[in-house]
Amino acid sequence: MPSDPPIKSEDRPDRGIGGQARSGDRGMTGLVIGINPLISWIRRNIMELKEVIFIMIALTTVVSGWLVVSLKNIIHSAFALLVTFFGVGGLFVYVGADFLAATQILIYIGGVMILVLFAIMLSEGVYNISLFHRARVLPALLVLGALPYILFRVIMEASWHVRSGAGGEEVMGGNTTQTIGGLLLGEYLLPFEVISVLLLSALVGSVVLIRKEVGKRRGKAA
Amino acid sequence: MNIISLQSYLIISALLFSFGLFAIITRKNAISVLLGFELIMNAAGLNFAAFSHFSDSVIHGQVFTIFIIALAAAESAVILALIISVYQKMDTVQIDEIDSLKG
Numbered sequence: 001m002p003s004d005p006p007i008k009s010e011d012r013p014d015r016g017i018g019g020q021a022r023s024g025d026r027g028m029t030g031l032v033i034g035i036n037p038l039i040s041w042i043r044r045n046i047m048e049l050k051e052v053i054f055i056m057i058a059l060t061t062v063v064s065g066w067l068v069v070s071l072k073n074i075i076h077s078a079f080a081l082l083v084t085f086f087g088v089g090g091l092f093v094y095v096g097a098d099f100l101a102a103t104q105i106l107i108y109i110g111g112v113m114i115l116v117l118f119a120i121m122l123s124e125g126v127y128n129i130s131l132f133h134r135a136r137v138l139p140a141l142l143v144l145g146a147l148p149y150i151l152f153r154v155i156m157e158a159s160w161h162v163r164s165g166a167g168g169e170e171v172m173g174g175n176t177t178q179t180i181g182g183l184l185l186g187e188y189l190l191p192f193e194v195i196s197v198l199l200l201s202a203l204v205g206s207v208v209l210i211r212k213e214v215g216k217r218r219g220k221a222a
Numbered sequence: 223m224n225i226i227s228l229q230s231y232l233i234i235s236a237l238l239f240s241f242g243l244f245a246i247i248t249r250k251n252a253i254s255v256l257l258g259f260e261l262i263m264n265a266a267g268l269n270f271a272a273f274s275h276f277s278d279s280v281i282h283g284q285v286f287t288i289f290i291i292a293l294a295a296a297e298s299a300v301i302l303a304l305i306i307s308v309y310q311k312m313d314t315v316q317i318d319e320i321d322s323l324k325g
Contacts, residue, residue: 051225058234065238068257069245081257084238088264091234094226095275097284100267100291107291112260112298119253119302123309124316140248144240151236160228161277176281183285195292202296206303 054094061087075120082113099177231272238265252305252315256298263294 060083067080085108092101184192238261245258267287274283309315312322 054226054230058230061234062237065241065261068261069241069249069254074251074254077254077257081260084261084264088238088268091231091268092271095231095271097271097275097281097287100271100284100287103288103291104267107295108260108264111295115298115302116253116256116260119256119305122306123253124251124314136248140244143247144244147243148236148240151240152233155229155232155236162228163277163279176284179281180285180288183280183282184288187282188285188289191289195289199292199296202300206299209300209303209307 057087057090057094061091075117078113078116078120081116082109085109085113097176099180228272228276231268231276235265235268235272238262238268250316250318252308252317253302255317256301256305259301260294260298263290266290267294 064080064083064087068077068084071077071080085104089101089104092098092104242258242261242265245261246255249255249258267290270283270287270290272283274281274287305315308320312320314320
């Protein structure tokens with residue numbers, strides 16, 4: 001934590017403040033005295049600092065998720081989706097899923113976002129105004145109003161089975177990467193192989209979808 | 223009450239899911255629909271990770287989140303290939319203008 005050394009070095013000068021403040025750096029000392037209670041408060045409530053960061057990440061995720069669906073310029077909403085991916089990665093960290101957070105950054109931001117941006121550039125213009133279906137506003141508002149309400153009711157009233165000691169201070173110990181590797185090649189070997197076949201077929205399929213058109217166009221030109 | 227709880231994770235992913243569904247319903251541009259689809263996939267993965275942390279001692283849920291990420295990547299690659307292919311054929315990606323199957 002970068003804020004640690006200033007506190008320790010300032011605890012002692014606090015005592016000898018009468019000698020030091022007269023010697024000139026009064027503004028510096030005043031600044032440090034002003035910051036000191038804040039830092040010690042944060043240190044006392046270190047759990048709350050963690051929660052504050054959690055709330056900030058959650059708010060970033062939700063707000064940028066809303067921007068994805070509400071912005072008019074499609075490239076802006078693509079970048080808002082990038083922020084959402086980062087936020088979800090941070091939320092993964094809070095449930096002790098470090099490997100998932102890294103995978104989220106690598107796959108979504110490194111892969112999917114690049115694909116989406118390429119598709120936006122290769123297809124229609126960036127600024128198209130008529131984004132929303134006028135006729136579908138009513139069912140959409142129904143979805144946006146009723147669905148979260150029902151889900152909140154269910155989430156708040158259901159009695160979830162929560163493992164004792166989960167959440168809060170205890171972070172899941174150990175190496176999740178090792179455990180996930182063991183599970184992928186042990187218990188989940190069949191889904192793993194199916195996923196790899198699916199990835200291969202998606203690769204071949206997308207190449208075929210794009211390539212056919214190019215071949216035809218070249219045939220026309222020739 | 224602890225803020226970092228299962229309920230707050232479920233609420234976040236419920237919101238993301240609703241936003242994604244809203245985008246799929248209202249958007250005209252096919253790529254925007256794909257963005258809403260990605261939001262829904264992220265919400266599902268977040269739910270799996272949260273449940274695996276809060277109510278399971280082994281991290282089976284995280285493995286499923288990896289499967290979801292792989293599925294979403296493969297599907298978005300295919301969908302984007304389809305969108306570009308449709309754009310080359312019909313010169314539009316507005317989904318209400320792609321109606322050549324309509325009688």
